[in-house]
Amino acid sequence: MTYAKFPNLRMRRLRQNSNILSLVQENNLETTDLIWPIFLTDETNKMVEIKSMPGVYRYSLDGILKQAEKANELNIPAIAIFPKISDSLKDEKGSEALNSKNLVCNAVKKIKLNFPDLLIVCDVALDPYTQHGHDGIIINNKIDNDETNKILSEQSLILADSGCDIIAPSDMMDGRIKLLRETLEKNNFKDTIILSYAAKFASSYYNPFRDAINSGKNLGESGKRSYQMNPANSNEAINEIALDINEGADIVMIKPCLPYLDIIYMASKKFTIPCFAYQVSGEYSMIMAGVNNGWIDKEKLVSETLLCIKRAGARAILTYFAPYIASEIIKRK
Ligand code: PBG
Numbered sequence: 001m002t003y004a005k006f007p008n009l010r011m012r013r014l015r016q017n018s019n020i021l022s023l024v025q026e027n028n029l030e031t032t033d034l035i036w037p038i039f040l041t042d043e044t045n046k047m048v049e050i051k052s053m054p055g056v057y058r059y060s061l062d063g064i065l066k067q068a069e070k071a072n073e074l075n076i077p078a079i080a081i082f083p084k085i086s087d088s089l090k091d092e093k094g095s096e097a098l099n100s101k102n103l104v105c106n107a108v109k110k111i112k113l114n115f116p117d118l119l120i121v122c123d124v125a126l127d128p129y130t131q132h133g134h135d136g137i138i139i140n141n142k143i144d145n146d147e148t149n150k151i152l153s154e155q156s157l158i159l160a161d162s163g164c165d166i167i168a169p170s171d172m173m174d175g176r177i178k179l180l181r182e183t184l185e186k187n188n189f190k191d192t193i194i195l196s197y198a199a200k201f202a203s204s205y206y207n208p209f210r211d212a213i214n215s216g217k218n219l220g221e222s223g224k225r226s227y228q229m230n231p232a233n234s235n236e237a238i239n240e241i242a243l244d245i246n247e248g249a250d251i252v253m254i255k256p257c258l259p260y261l262d263i264i265y266m267a268s269k270k271f272t273i274p275c276f277a278y279q280v281s282g283e284y285s286m287i288m289a290g291v292n293n294g295w296i297d298k299e300k301l302v303s304e305t306l307l308c309i310k311r312a313g314a315r316a317i318l319t320y321f322a323p324y325i326a327s328e329i330i331k332r333k
C-alpha cells in the first residue's frame with residue numbers, strides 16, 4: 001500500500017467537523033447491539049439498589065415486567081436475567097435450579113406472555129442456587145465436572161421449557177455445550193440458541209455481580225480458578241472457543257471486556273460465528289465510581305468503552321448501561 005506523504009496527505013482533513021467525522025467513522029454503536037442484564041429478586045420490595053453498582057437495581061417479579069416493557073420500548077433486542085434467591089432456598093447441590101417453578105422460570109413465563117418478541121437470555125450455572133456460590137457441585141472437595149454437566153443439562157431444559165430463547169452456560173465446565181445441545185435436540189428444543197460463555201476469565205471484575213446475587217461470600221480463597229480461565233492466557237481462550245463451537249454453540253462470548261479486548265479481537269478474526277462480549281459488573285462500577293465523584297464524563301466514557309469493544313470485534317455487548325445508552329445516547333444522536 002502506498003500513501004501520499006505530508007502535506008499531500010493531512011490526516012486532520014477528515015477530522016474537521018462532525019459531518020466528515022461521521023462519514024469516515026468505521027464502527028457505530030446501535031441499540032441493536034445491546035443486551036441488558038437485569039437482576040431479579042424473590043424479595044417483595046419492588047426495587048432495591050445494589051450498593052456496589054449505583055443505578056442498578058434488583059427487581060421483584062412485579063417490578064421486572066416494567067423493565068421488560070422499557071427494554072421493548074427502547075428497542076433493546078434482548079435482556080439477560082439473573083436471580084438472587086433467599087439463602088433459605090440454597091443448598092449444596094443448587095437444587096432450586098431444577099425447580100421448574102423457580103424465580104427465573106416464573107419471570108421468563110411472565111415476560112414472554114407480555115412481550116413475546118423480546119429475547120430472553122438465561123444463565124446456565126448453579127452459583128445463584130448453591131450455598132458455597134460455585135457454578136458446579138462439589139464432590140470430594142472438587143467442583144465435579146461431569147456430575148455438574150448433568151445438572152446443567154436439566155437446568156437448560158427447564159429454562160427452555162419456560163420460554164427462554166437463549167441459553168447461556170456461564171459455568172466453564174468441559175464438554176457442557178455438547179451435552180446441552182444433545183439434550184435440547186432430544187427434547188425437541190431445536191430452536192433454542194446456545195450462547196456460550198466460552199472464554200470466561202477468573203476475574204476480580206465480577207465482585208459487584210456477586211454482591212448483587214449474594215453468591216460471593218463463601219467462595220473460598222481460590223475462588224473460581226479451577227474452572228474459569230487464567231487472565232494470563234490467550235491461546236487457551238482460542239482453544240476454549242473452538243471447543244464450544246465444535247460442540248454446538250451458536251454464539252460465543254468473551255468476558256470481561258476492556259482488559260480482554262485482545263481476546264475479543266483474536267476471536268472475532270479467527271471465528272466466523274458471532275462473538276459477543278460482556279461488559280461486566282466491575283467495569284460498570286468503576287465507571288460509575290468515577291462518574292459519581294465528578295471525575296469523568298459519563299456519556300463520553302460509556303460511549304467510548306462500548307465503541308472500543310465493538311471496534312475490537314464484538315457483534316453485540318451485554319452491558320448494564322444498555323437502557324442508558326439506548327435512551328440517553330442513541331436516541332439523541
Ligand atoms: C455466574 C456469572 C457471573 C457473571 C455472569 N454469570 C459471575 C461469576 O462467575 O462469579 C458475571 C457478570 C458480571 O460481573 O457482571 N455464573
